[in-house]
Amino acid sequence: MTTLYRQIADELATDIEQGIYGSGQKVPSVRQLAKFKDVSISTINQAYGLLEDRGFIRSKPQSGYYVREGLATLNTPPPMSLGSEPVAVSKAEMINQMLAICNRPSHVNLGAAIPDLSFMPFRALQTHIQKSARFDARGVFNYEFSPGYEPLRSQIAIRMRDVNVRCHGDEIVITHGCAEAIALTLRCLTEKGDIVAVESPCYYGFLQQANLLGLNVIEIPTDPNTGISVDALTLALQQWPIKMVAVTSRFSNPTGASLDQEKQKALVALAKRFDIAIMEDDIYGELGFTEQKKTVLKTFDDDGRVFYCSSYSKTLSPGLRIGWMLPAKRHIQQVIQSQMYTTFSPSALNQYVLASYLKTGHFDKHLRKLRKVYADNIERTMDAVRRYFPDGTRVSRPQGGFILWICLPEQVNAVRLQHACSEQGISIVPGDIFSNGNEFSHCIRLNCGLPWSESLKDALHTIGRTALKLT
Numbered sequence: 001m002t003t004l005y006r007q008i009a010d011e012l013a014t015d016i017e018q019g020i021y022g023s024g025q026k027v028p029s030v031r032q033l034a035k036f037k038d039v040s041i042s043t044i045n046q047a048y049g050l051l052e053d054r055g056f057i058r059s060k061p062q063s064g065y066y067v068r069e070g071l072a073t074l075n076t077p078p079p080m081s082l083g084s085e086p087v088a089v090s091k092a093e094m095i096n097q098m099l100a101i102c103n104r105p106s107h108v109n110l111g112a113a114i115p116d117l118s119f120m121p122f123r124a125l126q127t128h129i130q131k132s133a134r135f136d137a138r139g140v141f142n143y144e145f146s147p148g149y150e151p152l153r154s155q156i157a158i159r160m161r162d163v164n165v166r167c168h169g170d171e172i173v174i175t176h177g178c179a180e181a182i183a184l185t186l187r188c189l190t191e192k193g194d195i196v197a198v199e200s201p202c203y204y205g206f207l208q209q210a211n212l213l214g215l216n217v218i219e220i221p222t223d224p225n226t227g228i229s230v231d232a233l234t235l236a237l238q239q240w241p242i243k244m245v246a247v248t249s250r251f252s253n254p255t256g257a258s259l260d261q262e263k264q265k266a267l268v269a270l271a272k273r274f275d276i277a278i279m280e281d282d283i284y285g286e287l288g289f290t291e292q293k294k295t296v297l298k299t300f301d302d303d304g305r306v307f308y309c310s311s312y313s314k315t316l317s318p319g320l321r322i323g324w325m326l327p328a329k330r331h332i333q334q335v336i337q338s339q340m341y342t343t344f345s346p347s348a349l350n351q352y353v354l355a356s357y358l359k360t361g362h363f364d365k366h367l368r369k370l371r372k373v374y375a376d377n378i379e380r381t382m383d384a385v386r387r388y389f390p391d392g393t394r395v396s397r398p399q400g401g402f403i404l405w406i407c408l409p410e411q412v413n414a415v416r417l418q419h420a421c422s423e424q425g426i427s428i429v430p431g432d433i434f435s436n437g438n439e440f441s442h443c444i445r446l447n448c449g450l451p452w453s454e455s456l457k458d459a460l461h462t463i464g465r466t467a468l469k470l471t
């Protein structure tokens with residue numbers, strides 16, 4: 001139950017976010033607000049203390065409380081991106097170098113989007129590993145050929161009903177993480193020199209794989225909250241022979257943007273009109289903070305052009321490397337063949353383990369807990385950004401997932417910031433890895449999948465202080 005002082009603090013925070021009280025403006029005095037709300041002075045003192053902690057207001061001795069300067073821009077989301085013309089990916093090597101700095105085990109990991117082990121049901125998974133190895137030895141120590149372990153595919157088919165996709169286990173291919181699902185989709189749909197449209201900024205893995213396959217990439221203007229611009233994509237389709245569009249439809253990486261249902265329908269209709277395919281990456285899809293009506297692009301795919309890709313890397317374990325895809329029906333044999341030529345199928349043991357875990361029905365309970373933790377972490381990280389980051393910083397407002405997209409003032413070079421933070425034992429990801437261009441060189445992505453602690457707050461303070469020095 002929300003306590004009264006929290007409720008009052010939340011109301012005032014909303015007023016500030018909506019600009020009713022502007023940057024630097026005085027908020028009602030403690031006495032005034034107590035009288036107006038008909039509550040005690042100490043309740044308002046507690047509410048103002050909380051708002052001060054959250055970085056919304058500052059007290060001035062003998063004068064009262066004021067909205068923190070610079071807050072107005074933080075509450076303005078980052079602007080729509082500009083997009084690009086189709087080009088070959090030229091930054092793959094640079095992306096690898098930047099990623100190498102992100103994955104240092106001794107660092108506070110605010111970089112790589114990896115959920116902390118303590119959030120994962122690893123004890124339950126350990127039990128299922130032992131159980132599967134013991135009771136299913138014939139299966140787990142053998143090859144499991146594409147399209148993968150049937151009971152796992154059936155479990156996934158049932159879960160796909162949650163997003164109104166009524167498929168059968170036979171339509172699903174188990175993959176080595178979402179990364180293999182993306183690779184199989186690109187190999188199935190494209191040839192060297194083809195043009196693929198992506199969000200801008202987009203998941204860097206799309207750029208790396210496009211580079212590997214010799215594809216050209218066109219970045220489409222994208223709103224950090226509402227996702228890819230369907231209008232801009234329409235213009236691009238009129239101008240260029242685009243083969244497919246790759247979209248992370250819910251809680252995209254790095255912005256956290258989601259497509260609402262109208263936009264999902266419009267995007268599928270557009271793909272139909274120009275006869276192109278869609279690669280839908282929904283890896284964060286099960287991590288929404290609110291109970292919205294759930295649909296994905298695949299929900300509206302009535303003529304088989306959406307390749308749906310996902311995995312358990314963000315919800316159960318990235319190390320088990322289990323993902324899945326739902327190719328367009330007419331391409332499934334091609335996908336299976338392609339997987340047989342390369343990996344056969346992921347580890348049999350891990351497929352058995354996940355099928356066994358999903359059968360218990362505990363996954364939904366785990367997800368409910370995870371969503372709450374991530375929603376709290378996002379809120380707390382935003383509060384820390386509000387308090388410690390330079391004036392003029394803008395932040396996206398994801399409604400799910402565990403990453404935050406932060407645009408710092410333009411003078412800040414995020415790669416320099418990454419190096420400076422790394423020297424202080426903190427990993428962050430610079431915006432440059434999410435685009436082939438330079439539009440996001442003042443942006444960073446933060447991983448909020450860590451248990452909240454004072455040392456984490458200190459690390460965010462250090463990033464803010466270091467960024468301030470670079471302005």
Ligand SMILES: Cc1ncc(COP(=O)(O)O)c(C=O)c1O
Pocket residue numbers: 113176177178179180203205248252253281283310311312313318322323
């Ligand atoms: C949007 C997106 N797609 C795909 C992947 C790769 O997922 P997996 O580890 O399951 O291969 C990631 C991992 O960070 C991601 O963020």
